[in-house]
Amino acid sequence: MSTPDLLYSDVEDDLRATVRDLVRDHCPPDSLIARADSAEPYDLALWRTLAADLGLAGLAVPETSGGQGASAREVALVLEELGRGLAPVPFLGSAVLATSVLSRVEAAEPGEHPAALLRRLADGSATGALAVSLAALPDAEFPTTVNAESLGDAIVLDGAVTTVADASVADELVVPAVGPDGPGLYAVAVGAHGVTVSEAVSFDLTRRVGDVALRRAPARVLATGETARTALREGRLTAAGLLASEQLGVAQWCLDTTVAYVKQRHQFGRPVGSFQAVKHRLADVWLSLVGARAAARYAADVLASPEAFESGSDVEVAVAVAQSSCAEVAVQAAEEAVQLHGGIGMTWEHPVHLYLKRAKADELALGTPARHRAALATPANLPPPP
Numbered sequence: 001m002s003t004p005d006l007l008y009s010d011v012e013d014d015l016r017a018t019v020r021d022l023v024r025d026h027c028p029p030d031s032l033i034a035r036a037d038s039a040e041p042y043d044l045a046l047w048r049t050l051a052a053d054l055g056l057a058g059l060a061v062p063e064t065s066g067g068q069g070a071s072a073r074e075v076a077l078v079l080e081e082l083g084r085g086l087a088p089v090p091f092l093g094s095a096v097l098a099t100s101v102l103s104r105v106e107a108a109e110p111g112e113h114p115a116a117l118l119r120r121l122a123d124g125s126a127t128g129a130l131a132v133s134l135a136a137l138p139d140a141e142f143p144t145t146v147n148a149e150s151l152g153d154a155i156v157l158d159g160a161v162t163t164v165a166d167a168s169v170a171d172e173l174v175v176p177a178v179g180p181d182g183p184g185l186y187a188v189a190v191g192a193h194g195v196t197v198s199e200a201v202s203f204d205l206t207r208r209v210g211d212v213a214l215r216r217a218p219a220r221v222l223a224t225g226e227t228a229r230t231a232l233r234e235g236r237l238t239a240a241g242l243l244a245s246e247q248l249g250v251a252q253w254c255l256d257t258t259v260a261y262v263k264q265r266h267q268f269g270r271p272v273g274s275f276q277a278v279k280h281r282l283a284d285v286w287l288s289l290v291g292a293r294a295a296a297r298y299a300a301d302v303l304a305s306p307e308a309f310e311s312g313s314d315v316e317v318a319v320a321v322a323q324s325s326c327a328e329v330a331v332q333a334a335e336e337a338v339q340l341h342g343g344i345g346m347t348w349e350h351p352v353h354l355y356l357k358r359a360k361a362d363e364l365a366l367g368t369p370a371r372h373r374a375a376l377a378t379p380a381n382l383p384p385p386p
Helices: 010-026 029-037 044-053 072-085 091-108 112-122 225-264 276-304 315-340 342-346 352-364 369-375
Strands: 128-130 146-151 154-165 172-179 182-189 195-199 209-224
Touching (some): 010 072, 029 352, 044 091, 072 225, 091 112, 091 128, 091 172, 091 225, 112 172, 128 154, 154 172, 172 209, 182 225, 225 315, 276 315
Parallel strands (some): 128 172, 146 172
Antiparallel strands (some): 146 154, 182 209, 195 209
16 A cells, blocks of 8 residues: 555645534534524534535545545545534434445445435435444444345335434435345335334434334345445445544544633633643643544545555554544543533533533444454454453
8 A cells, every 4th residue: 555644635624624614604612502402403504515515425426426536535524624513414424324335335236226326415415324323343243133025026124223323314224134135235215114213312412313113114225245245344444434533523622622711711810721730631632632633544544545445455453543542532632621621611501511422422433442442453463352
């Protein structure tokens, strides 16, 4: 593989500025709490602007499939800015999880149904969700909670999936299911007969999860056999690597906001930030954040390579290191932000608690840091943990 580039290009900096300005205008931190308490926790107007107007829903989808033809590096940058602004949009569920799986299906076995659905997700005319538990590791066994059955020319699905990211606002579901011929991926319209999506109680108020129940739900075949297994595994591995950039954005906001606060908050006639103990705590966060940024950028750069999933690639190592590092740094930065904001940091009215909840929820998403470190043993030729 080529030498990794951990720096941001001029094009990426321009993209960052565009997304940051848009998020700041649509959902400033003070408005997040009111939206989380409302009947519409997602900002679908912002999502339409990101997905349809800016074309970010299909950022890494080839132009021939209706996307922008960019790479995982640009997707990671968008996730970093959405994490910084805690934007309540279904980018992870639709533009990352569902689209990453569909892109691999389309690349391996081009077909009518995968191509049509991928194009709809890429141009923003539909929102998707991958019907897999958000807590599952990327290399977990193929899900078996949903069964597929052929009825003449039709296919129906029966089963249930819990904690599906962004399911409550999805138009289409990409569902792994097991049929007579083995594992497969199927497309199911959320509004179809026999499809029920129930919003579950979510720790993260800005990204909801839902439980999906399928009862003789009509489905369309996307892929079967080894193609389905590989597409699901590689798609989830891609999402895990990119999620690290979102965690990076969460940590950066927490650090920046806390530094600004301790500069203007005074005690004993001095800014709180001038006390050595406070300086040391923030310096520890900054140092951890520098290492996390390198890990997240490296994972995005590896995933952007055309040889990312070929033999000899260190994509599994890069993703495991990025996830185990960035997840813990996001929690560290958010916890310090809550504590160093003092009394105001403990109130519901200040948005810092939403960042802590996102950090803790992301820590469990697509595998915990401990599970990623355990998974790191095999590709890194290390003895497995006890």
